Amino acid sequence: MSLSAALRRREYMILITGASGTVGRPLVELLVDAGVKVRAVARNPAGLPRIVEVVDEPVLEGVTGLFTNPRAVGDTIDGLLAESRAAGVRRVVTLSAANVDDDLEDQPSRFRGDRNREVERAVTASGLDWVALRPNMFAANAFGLWAEQIRRGDVVHGPHARATSAPIHERDIAEVAVRALLDDDLLGTRPVLTGPESLTQEQQVQGIGAAIGRDLTYREVPPEAARQAMLGRGFPTGFVDGLLGIQARSVGVPAVITDEVRRILGRPALSFARWAADNAYVFRSMP
Numbered sequence: 001m002s003l004s005a006a007l008r009r010r011e012y013m014i015l016i017t018g019a020s021g022t023v024g025r026p027l028v029e030l031l032v033d034a035g036v037k038v039r040a041v042a043r044n045p046a047g048l049p050r051i052v053e054v055v056d057e058p059v060l061e062g063v064t065g066l067f068t069n070p071r072a073v074g075d076t077i078d079g080l081l082a083e084s085r086a087a088g089v090r091r092v093v094t095l096s097a098a099n100v101d102d103d104l105e106d107q108p109s110r111f112r113g114d115r116n117r118e119v120e121r122a123v124t125a126s127g128l129d130w131v132a133l134r135p136n137m138f139a140a141n142a143f144g145l146w147a148e149q150i151r152r153g154d155v156v157h158g159p160h161a162r163a164t165s166a167p168i169h170e171r172d173i174a175e176v177a178v179r180a181l182l183d184d185d186l187l188g189t190r191p192v193l194t195g196p197e198s199l200t201q202e203q204q205v206q207g208i209g210a211a212i213g214r215d216l217t218y219r220e221v222p223p224e225a226a227r228q229a230m231l232g233r234g235f236p237t238g239f240v241d242g243l244l245g246i247q248a249r250s251v252g253v254p255a256v257i258t259d260e261v262r263r264i265l266g267r268p269a270l271s272f273a274r275w276a277a278d279n280a281y282v283f284r285s286m287p
């Protein structure tokens with residue numbers, strides 16, 4: 001980085017909402033490493049770099065750029081953007097989702113409260129410079145789907161063993177977010193970000209097995225049994241039906257893969273094998 005670029009970065013102050021989350025954490029770390037001042041909105045800030053200012057509600061004074069995570073700001077986005085304009089914030093980068101234009105019942109996370117479409121629309125209509133990042137399925141979903149079972153034994157039970165996705169490493173999303181926040185090339189765009197390869201659920205579980213040195217088996221259970229199990233664990237019906245429907249329709253259909261991560265970062269998107277290696281400790285540790 002040139003001296004002038006380095007000095008320019010020191011003039012930025014980026015407010016990160018959802019800073020303690022899957023995307024927020026690596027984003028905060030990358031910005032700090034780049035010499036950018038960060039204000040992190042987090043109610044549970046444990047583990048964030050000490051140098052970061054932490055607030056439990058957005059504080060906009062001095063902020064030049066804003067990162068919005070719909071899970072954290074879904075109910076407050078309009079007010080937050082109005083305050084941002086008034087405070088002189090110049091740019092907003094939002095996390096969104098690859099499925100944000102799909103029918104609402106095909107966006108399972110909506111049933112758990114995520115408001116990706118509303119937040120993306122508010123951001124793109126805000127009058128601020130904007131970028132909307134549209135990642136597909138996070139590799140990190142493997143924690144919730146399989147970590148508990150993998151810690152218990154070598155067989156993972158689940159529906160649709162051959163359902164496909166192209167899971168993305170959260171580091172790739174965070175690195176693209178840094179570009180969106182600091183450079184101008186992505187302004188006014190909605191890049192769809194995916195992992196580099198289409199993998200079945202079975203292959204993903206085997207990939208985690210390879211990372212932890214165990215031979216894991218994905219044993220398929222009938223979708224209705226999986227449905228009842230998820231409902232029994234308290235997941236909303238719309239979420240369960242949306243997720244199982246997407247999985248069923250993907251069997252035998254390779255997942256969509258885009259070249260956006262490579263185009264933006266100048267290197268290939270990180271593989272699922274790399275993600276599993278980076279996170280092996282989570283699957284190894286005892287509950």
Ligand SMILES: NC(=O)c1ccc[n+]([C@@H]2O[C@H](COP(=O)([O-])OP(=O)(O)OC[C@H]3O[C@@H](n4cnc5c(N)ncnc54)[C@H](OP(=O)(O)O)[C@@H]3O)[C@@H](O)[C@H]2O)c1
Binds near residue numbers: 020021072095115138
């Ligand atoms: N998972 C996927 O496959 C996927 C794919 C595409 C898009 N997305 C979208 O990405 C977003 C989720 O990103 P993520 O996984 O990084 O989120 P995450 O890990 O759940 O983190 C979000 C953070 O926001 C804060 N938060 C959560 N609920 C909140 C609330 N009601 N009010 C205020 N703060 C709240 C929490 O931090 P504190 O408790 O510390 O405040 C949490 O750490 C969602 O909009 C989701 O739909 C997900």
